[in-house]
Amino acid sequence: MKVIKFGGSSLASAEPLFNVRKIVQSRQGVVVVVVSATGGTTDALYEAARTAASGDKSYLSVYQKIKERQLELCSSVLPEFSVQTAKASLEVLAEELGTLLDGVCTLGVLPEKTASQIVSFGERMSSVLVTALLPGAKLMNSLDFIKTKSVDGRTMLDNELSESLVRKAFDNFSESNEIAVVPGFISSDASSGAITNLGRGGSDYTASIIAAALGADSLEIWTDVDGFMTADPKKIKTSYVIDELSFNEAMELCNYGAKVVYPPALYPVSKKDIPIHIKNTFNLDSKGSVIHRHCSPGSRAVRGISSIDNACILSVSGPSMAGIVGIDSRIFRALAHHDISVFLVSQSSSETNISLGIMEEHARLAQTLIEKEFEHEIAAGSMSPVEVQREMATVAVVGEQMKGNPGIAGKLFSVIGQNGISIVACAQGVEESNISIVIERKNLRKALNVIHDSFFLSVYQELNLFICGVGTVGGSLIGQLAAQKEKLMRENNLKLNVVGIARSTKGIFDRDGIDLNGYETLLENAGPLDLAGLRDEVIGMNIFNSVFVDCTASADVASLYKDFFEHGISVVAANKIAASSGYADYAALKELARRRNVKFLFETNVGAGLPIISTINALRKSGDKVEKIEAVVSGTLNFIFNNIAEDVPFSRTVMMAKEQGFSEPDPRIDLSGKDVIRKLVILAREAGYVLDQSDVEARLFIPQDFFDCSLEEFWAKLPSLDAGFEQERRRLASENKRWRFVASIEDGKYSVSLREFAQGHSFYELEGSNNIVLLTTERYHEHPMLIQGYGAGASVTAAGVFADIISIANIN
Ligand code: ADP
Ligand code: ASP
Ligand code: MG
Numbered sequence: 001m002k003v004i005k006f007g008g009s010s011l012a013s014a015e016p017l018f019n020v021r022k023i024v025q026s027r028q029g030v031v032v033v034v035v036s037a038t039g040g041t042t043d044a045l046y047e048a049a050r051t052a053a054s055g056d057k058s059y060l061s062v063y064q065k066i067k068e069r070q071l072e073l074c075s076s077v078l079p080e081f082s083v084q085t086a087k088a089s090l091e092v093l094a095e096e097l098g099t100l101l102d103g104v105c106t107l108g109v110l111p112e113k114t115a116s117q118i119v120s121f122g123e124r125m126s127s128v129l130v131t132a133l134l135p136g137a138k139l140m141n142s143l144d145f146i147k148t149k150s151v152d153g154r155t156m157l158d159n160e161l162s163e164s165l166v167r168k169a170f171d172n173f174s175e176s177n178e179i180a181v182v183p184g185f186i187s188s189d190a191s192s193g194a195i196t197n198l199g200r201g202g203s204d205y206t207a208s209i210i211a212a213a214l215g216a217d218s219l220e221i222w223t224d225v226d227g228f229m230t231a232d233p234k235k236i237k238t239s240y241v242i243d244e245l246s247f248n249e250a251m252e253l254c255n256y257g258a259k260v261v262y263p264p265a266l267y268p269v270s271k272k273d274i275p276i277h278i279k280n281t282f283n284l285d286s287k288g289s290v291i292h293r294h295c296s297p298g299s300r301a302v303r304g305i306s307s308i309d310n311a312c313i314l315s316v317s318g319p320s321m322a323g324i325v326g327i328d329s330r331i332f333r334a335l336a337h338h339d340i341s342v343f344l345v346s347q348s349s350s351e352t353n354i355s356l357g358i359m360e361e362h363a364r365l366a367q368t369l370i371e372k373e374f375e376h377e378i379a380a381g382s383m384s385p386v387e388v389q390r391e392m393a394t395v396a397v398v399g400e401q402m403k404g405n406p407g408i409a410g411k412l413f414s415v416i417g418q419n420g421i422s423i424v425a426c427a428q429g430v431e432e433s434n435i436s437i438v439i440e441r442k443n444l445r446k447a448l449n450v451i452h453d454s455f456f457l458s459v460y461q462e463l464n465l466f467i468c469g470v471g472t473v474g475g476s477l478i479g480q481l482a483a484q485k486e487k488l489m490r491e492n493n494l495k496l497n498v499v500g501i502a503r504s505t506k507g508i509f510d511r512d513g514i515d516l517n518g519y520e521t522l523l524e525n526a527g528p529l530d531l532a533g534l535r536d537e538v539i540g541m542n543i544f545n546s547v548f549v550d551c552t553a554s555a556d557v558a559s560l561y562k563d564f565f566e567h568g569i570s571v572v573a574a575n576k577i578a579a580s581s582g583y584a585d586y587a588a589l590k591e592l593a594r595r596r597n598v599k600f601l602f603e604t605n606v607g608a609g610l611p612i613i614s615t616i617n618a619l620r621k622s623g624d625k626v627e628k629i630e631a632v633v634s635g636t637l638n639f640i641f642n643n644i645a646e647d648v649p650f651s652r653t654v655m656m657a658k659e660q661g662f663s664e665p666d667p668r669i670d671l672s673g674k675d676v677i678r679k680l681v682i683l684a685r686e687a688g689y690v691l692d693q694s695d696v697e698a699r700l701f702i703p704q705d706f707f708d709c710s711l712e713e714f715w716a717k718l719p720s721l722d723a724g725f726e727q728e729r730r731r732l733a734s735e736n737k738r739w740r741f742v743a744s745i746e747d748g749k750y751s752v753s754l755r756e757f758a759q760g761h762s763f764y765e766l767e768g769s770n771n772i773v774l775l776t777t778e779r780y781h782e783h784p785m786l787i788q789g790y791g792a793g794a795s796v797t798a799a800g801v802f803a804d805i806i807s808i809a810n811i812n
Helices: 014-025 041-053 059-077 080-107 112-133 159-169 203-214 247-255 263-271 327-336 360-373 375-380 408-418 441-456 472-492 519-524 531-541 561-566 583-595 613-621 635-643 650-659 674-686 711-734 794-809
Strands: 002-006 031-035 147-151 154-157 179-183 186-189 195-197 218-223 244-246 276-280 289-292 304-317 342-347 353-359 387-398 425-428 434-440 461-468 494-502 507-509 546-550 570-573 626-632 696-699 737-746 749-758 770-777 785-790
Touching: 002 014, 002 203, 014 031, 014 059, 014 112, 031 112, 031 203, 041 059, 041 080, 041 112, 059 080, 059 112, 080 112, 112 179, 112 186, 112 195, 147 159, 159 203, 179 203, 203 218, 203 263, 244 247, 247 263, 247 289, 247 304, 247 387, 304 360, 304 441, 327 342, 327 353, 327 360, 342 425, 342 434, 353 360, 353 425, 360 375, 360 387, 387 441, 408 434, 408 441, 434 441, 461 472, 461 794, 472 494, 472 794, 494 519, 494 531, 494 794, 507 519, 507 531, 531 546, 531 561, 546 561, 546 794, 561 570, 561 583, 570 794, 613 626, 613 674, 613 770, 613 785, 626 674, 635 650, 635 737, 635 770, 650 711, 674 696, 674 737, 674 749, 711 737
Parallel strands: 002 031, 002 218, 031 179, 147 186, 218 276, 244 289, 461 494, 461 546, 546 570, 696 749
Antiparallel strands: 147 154, 186 195, 276 289, 304 353, 304 387, 342 353, 387 434, 425 434, 494 507, 626 737, 626 770, 737 749, 770 785
16 A cells, blocks of 8 residues: 655646646545645645734635635536536535635634644645545544644644554555645644644645554655755755665655655654655656665765755853753753754863754744753853854755764865865754755855855866956856866866856856857946955855956955955966065965965966976975076067067067057066066965065166156157167077066065077077076076976966966866
């Protein structure tokens, strides 16, 4: 025999109701069909009751809607011959309900007893509908056999009585095909006979009680999702069905918010070892999940995650609590007397503080109760008043295979920490099958995503990118991302999701990902965005594994990094400003990123995509010491000095560098050595030196007045230098030498200057806008390390930024 329970959504419209008939009729033998109220009806009944109790006549329209909906469902799903009888029964019930509500409205009070009576109509009506839908089915009255008793004012199942009454009620069902329909949720008091219920979601419980009492082969719970999922599918889009889980695992998950099964429902069937199958009424092909006692270990240690979002933390503390026996029991007794359940407990090792996780709606009462219990201690100052932290959420990570599997807690805490979320309290029992953490509610979605991502989707890793600046570098980066996305997903299991694209005055944001092929139009049509708006959007999205990619040259944008780090967001910067600004700021940023466990990468600040900074970092980390650096790191200046020729004067090469996108828009930033100074400062700092730009000696090769005038005047005056350069060029050519603008660190001195190198020196052969860096270290002493290659241009810079992004994902 089978017990099959259909939830409210499975009964809410014609389509699933037809499936209900199909499912039941496909079963052999005795089938007990337990039904909830049609979706939303219980809420509507409570609403009507409360409205009526406040004397507000508008309850009538709620009542009318409830009634009409039931009648409409009858008309749409029942065969002609049974519609009238079913409707007549429903009319009788509706009339009874109407009279009750009218009484409540007149008296202006809603005793619990009456409320229970009113909400019972949900299941009483739906069971009439379902009985009529299933030819030959017999409607049973659960008030006759699901019995409750009152314990300390609380309604509780009278287990033994219900079990024997269920057996008696189904006694004369034979093994032939018989169908019984039972309204779930509702019950009656064993002594008074008054209508009671098993609590919200209680139809699952009714079904489980019946399955256990009758020794059913299985209990099927049909709902609106494909099975028991790794997380609530309404919160985590990437959650997927768990094939099987144990009763204990299901209990932990359901107790922590997995609404799919009402927690008390797990107990009766688990005791009798009856499996529960969770299936989808809307998708008959889905395999569903099974909850049973002996389930296979599965490939993952964690089976599922669940969460409660209306939690708060109460902290009871005081020096006098240390070593005193009985404090905890007094706290729990005080709360239990008022039916307040504690779902998480965490105690400090000194026993001077105990933190309790409870539902937020109980916060005020719980605080009052505990403060009353300890009023003398608080008055004497040996205990502090109770502290309440509101707007909290709790996440439970559950799996029996977690036991004896080291590293789960470490992984959990580190992924949460890396995303800038603090854990307010946590608990793990000795069974090690559950770790619960309490966090601020505003971080719940992010936490669930990141935990789900790391424990269940480790087949691929996801990074959420904000790209700021869509000029030559940013634009090229977006093009490269669009081209590589699929391949990275396929071959490296890395999902790169661009969730924001901004330029100086506009921005587009979409946590589900922006289509990179059409972003220009979207950006064009976007509303205005200032710096504060950009900051708020990036931080406000509060999305996990976020990386802010700065492809601008803006000091304002760089000023946001600090906030981003504080919020667990990594930064990849092509922008050189932050790393070359005042030393104290640079050091503070790096320290903050380290502390917050986020990445601050700016490889492209020197030599575009060349691995210069990462090489210096690797050398230092392995214990080497950088003694000297000589570097040609201005692609622009190299381009200029490589292109000067008899027929290409100096002024023309400067213009060519600008036109070909090598120089900064104002080429004087390059000609003055400013850009090289910044790069030198960055290299030196990464090599372990403490310096500022003002510590670098700049030997200019252009008179100072060229830098003091306007850009227009500069361009006008520039040809006046051509003759001098041509004369020098000839001399160099005759001596077989070439110009290079070199940044150097030697003996604690920093300088940038135009120098001459004879043929044979590695700096002599340096084509186009290539860069070269010579690193002399303790280990690379006799023969310095040389890094050379294409060191300027939008696409190689974008490729370097891309490489930094990928290194955050740490894929290989
Ligand atoms: P019913 O009306 O069928 O009793 P419920 O709304 O009580 O349905 O329970 C099903 C809902 O439980 C799903 O729609 C889903 O949003 C929620 N849920 C929460 N956690 C989980 C989970 N881990 N797996 C499946 N569903 C879950
Ligand atoms: N109809 C009741 C409720 O909405 C019971 C149930 O659905 O299981 O809580
Ligand atoms: Mg339910």
